[in-house]
Amino acid sequence: MSERSERSRRGRPILDVRDLRVHYSTPHGDVIAVNGVSFSVAEGETLGLVGESGSGKSTVAMGVLRLTSPPGRVVGGSVSVKGEDILAMPEAALRRRRWRELALVPQGSMNSLNPVLRVRDQIRDVIETHEGKQPRRRLKERVLRLLDLVNLPARVYDLYPHELSGGMKQRICIAMAIALEPSLIIADEPTSALDVVVQRTVAQTLLTVKAELGSSMVLIGHDMALQAQLVDRIAVMYAGNIVEIGPVRDLFRHPHHPYTRHLIASIPSIRERKPLVVKDLRRPDPRTPRPTPALSEVSTGHFAAIPEAGDEGVVISHA
Numbered sequence: 001m002s003e004r005s006e007r008s009r010r011g012r013p014i015l016d017v018r019d020l021r022v023h024y025s026t027p028h029g030d031v032i033a034v035n036g037v038s039f040s041v042a043e044g045e046t047l048g049l050v051g052e053s054g055s056g057k058s059t060v061a062m063g064v065l066r067l068t069s070p071p072g073r074v075v076g077g078s079v080s081v082k083g084e085d086i087l088a089m090p091e092a093a094l095r096r097r098r099w100r101e102l103a104l105v106p107q108g109s110m111n112s113l114n115p116v117l118r119v120r121d122q123i124r125d126v127i128e129t130h131e132g133k134q135p136r137r138r139l140k141e142r143v144l145r146l147l148d149l150v151n152l153p154a155r156v157y158d159l160y161p162h163e164l165s166g167g168m169k170q171r172i173c174i175a176m177a178i179a180l181e182p183s184l185i186i187a188d189e190p191t192s193a194l195d196v197v198v199q200r201t202v203a204q205t206l207l208t209v210k211a212e213l214g215s216s217m218v219l220i221g222h223d224m225a226l227q228a229q230l231v232d233r234i235a236v237m238y239a240g241n242i243v244e245i246g247p248v249r250d251l252f253r254h255p256h257h258p259y260t261r262h263l264i265a266s267i268p269s270i271r272e273r274k275p276l277v278v279k280d281l282r283r284p285d286p287r288t289p290r291p292t293p294a295l296s297e298v299s300t301g302h303f304a305a306i307p308e309a310g311d312e313g314v315v316i317s318h319a
């Protein structure tokens with residue numbers, strides 16, 4: 001089955017990204033951060049986007065939302081949401097769709113809440129910026145419902161960010177992202193800065209919210225164990241490319257690309273002492289142009305790239 005027929009099998013995609021390319025200009029030449037990435041997300045689906053630091057995950061997220069800013073620029077590809085081309089759309093039309101259709105929980109967003117605004121005002125701002133002035137009472141009801149949806153007590157309504165824990169702040173960011181009930185939520189490492197227990201509860205909150213709104217989600221992260229519990233399919237990024245994508249179970253049982261194997265092998269286990277030190281990932285220089293790897297179908301809906309010579313050198317040293 002081709003990737004195209006696989007997409008039609010899973011139903012109409014909410015998001016369809018084709019051959020997305022994003023570069024950053026630097027004094028030493030262009031960094032090819034995203035090198036021809038293609039994937040789609042079906043209605044109601046959660047796609048995990050994983051990969052090591054610097055592999056291009058956040059750059060994909062910003063590119064998809066057309067939020068790439070200098071020195072970054074989108075140099076090619078297409079992004080469509082519900083069949084509409086996001087990259088070609090006039091800015092005003094895009095603004096209308098952002099947060100209604102497409103919402104982002106940005107990486108590190110819990111540290112970017114406005115310290116001098118109470119929670120209620122930050123969430124109210126999001127709603128009023130997009131929907132105009134609202135009757136106070138209705139607005140309050142909406143904010144309280146959003147707080148409830150992300151599992152926060154009503155007292156948080158009047159608090160300032162410094163009065164909240166990290167997990168609570170992250171939930172506020174999720175509440176802001178879902179305020180307009182978007183069709184697609186992109187959450188960029190929403191749990192990375194949190195302790196393991198809070199990570200799980202925030203992740204659960206995201207899933208509950210997603211189910212409640214009937215949204216689709218792209219969940220960016222490194223934590224394969226967490227991803228395994230949360231997502232339907234996983235896309236693995238390596239040096240600006242998706243090197244493997246497939247249903248979560250199949251990808252865990254039969255990983256094909258060496259980098260996917262490495263990610264899965266790194267999941268800690270109580271029964272087995274795992275290697276601690278990654279000796280050599282031999283990541284290619286991000287300024288050297290590379291062909292976009294062709295993905296071939298290894299089992300139904302599971303696609304993997306044949307690794308290039310350098311990529312085979314994912315070596316793990318046993319500490």
Ligand SMILES: Nc1ncnc2c1ncn2[C@@H]1O[C@H](COP(=O)(O)OP(=O)(O)OP(=O)(O)O)[C@@H](O)[C@H]1O
Nearest residue numbers: 024031033052053054055056057058059060071286
């Ligand atoms: N403003 C910038 N200028 C130059 N290069 C950049 C810039 N931002 C990102 N890059 C480069 O683009 C590549 C991808 O970065 P990106 O932030 O998308 O990675 P990531 O996968 O999200 O990493 P992390 O897991 O650490 O968040 C990296 O090589 C990075 O060095």
Ligand SMILES: [Mg+2]
Nearest residue numbers: 057058059107
């Ligand atoms: Mg990132």
